[in-house]
Amino acid sequence: MDSAMMLEARGVSKFFGGVKAVDEVSIGVREGSIHAVIGPNGAGKTTFFNTLSGFYFPDSGRVTYRGSEITRLANWKRIVLGMGRTFQTPSVFAELTVRENVMLGVRARAGVAFRLRPPAGEERETLEHRVDELLGFVNLGRSKERLVAELSHGGQRLCEIAMSLSTEPSLVLLDEPMAGLAETETDRIITVIRDLRQRLGLTVLFVEHNMRVVLSLAERITVLDRGKVLAEGTPSEIAANEIVRDAYLGKEALDHV
Numbered sequence: 001m002d003s004a005m006m007l008e009a010r011g012v013s014k015f016f017g018g019v020k021a022v023d024e025v026s027i028g029v030r031e032g033s034i035h036a037v038i039g040p041n042g043a044g045k046t047t048f049f050n051t052l053s054g055f056y057f058p059d060s061g062r063v064t065y066r067g068s069e070i071t072r073l074a075n076w077k078r079i080v081l082g083m084g085r086t087f088q089t090p091s092v093f094a095e096l097t098v099r100e101n102v103m104l105g106v107r108a109r110a111g112v113a114f115r116l117r118p119p120a121g122e123e124r125e126t127l128e129h130r131v132d133e134l135l136g137f138v139n140l141g142r143s144k145e146r147l148v149a150e151l152s153h154g155g156q157r158l159c160e161i162a163m164s165l166s167t168e169p170s171l172v173l174l175d176e177p178m179a180g181l182a183e184t185e186t187d188r189i190i191t192v193i194r195d196l197r198q199r200l201g202l203t204v205l206f207v208e209h210n211m212r213v214v215l216s217l218a219e220r221i222t223v224l225d226r227g228k229v230l231a232e233g234t235p236s237e238i239a240a241n242e243i244v245r246d247a248y249l250g251k252e253a254l255d256h257v
């Protein structure tokens, strides 16, 4: 396997009864890159992500992370190795504050989540500092004491990204980070995803529907359709790909590229 590849899948398949949700999919995510997975609803994007994160094990195929096989490694062990993820449906706790949500992740990382007593003074300060750092990174510092339920969808998404960073990942998997967001909110998330790579040096693999976002953010795009890889390439290659244009994207979405 290529050492510059941070995450590789080879011939990964996942069935649900008779439905072949993911059908022999291969992908190579280069270290330090922003890589997008696109495709119509039901193409198998979320299921494929789930086989990468260990939420599901594939029925066949192989997944490696930094050259080590992780195909059947437990989800939490992948997190320890440096893989972080957010889910398509928000997984923040709406009735807790922004600070409390991120603190959950930070405490789990510090290994104090299941202790009976709260952390001692100095340790507590370190954890609070880390929470502030993460919230500052996603520009949520000012909303720290607000309930997540009171935030905009975009704010909730940013909180979720901050939580996923609390495990100190090297690679983040984001499943439709812009789903349901207004255009203005989309820009906040785009900035944060760019920063993940530029300021934190992370590798990002994300699923996205919004073509403007994908074409402006990703360096490499994999197109899934009915469980299979339809095409893979740079944004301009994908935009120019006749099969992709005809089968799925439609000319309009790509004409400004």
Ligand SMILES: Nc1ncnc2c1ncn2[C@@H]1O[C@H](COP(=O)(O)OP(=O)(O)O)[C@@H](O)[C@H]1O
Binding pocket: 016, 019, 020, 021, 039, 040, 041, 042, 043, 044, 045, 046, 047, 048
């Ligand atoms: N847990 C499940 N049980 C049964 N079928 C599923 C399950 N999850 C996904 N599918 C099916 O697998 C296919 C791919 O779904 P999904 O991965 O969610 O696609 P996408 O994220 O690209 O919209 C769809 O036909 C969907 O109905």
Ligand SMILES: [Mg+2]
Binding pocket: 045, 046, 047, 088
């Ligand atoms: Mg999906």
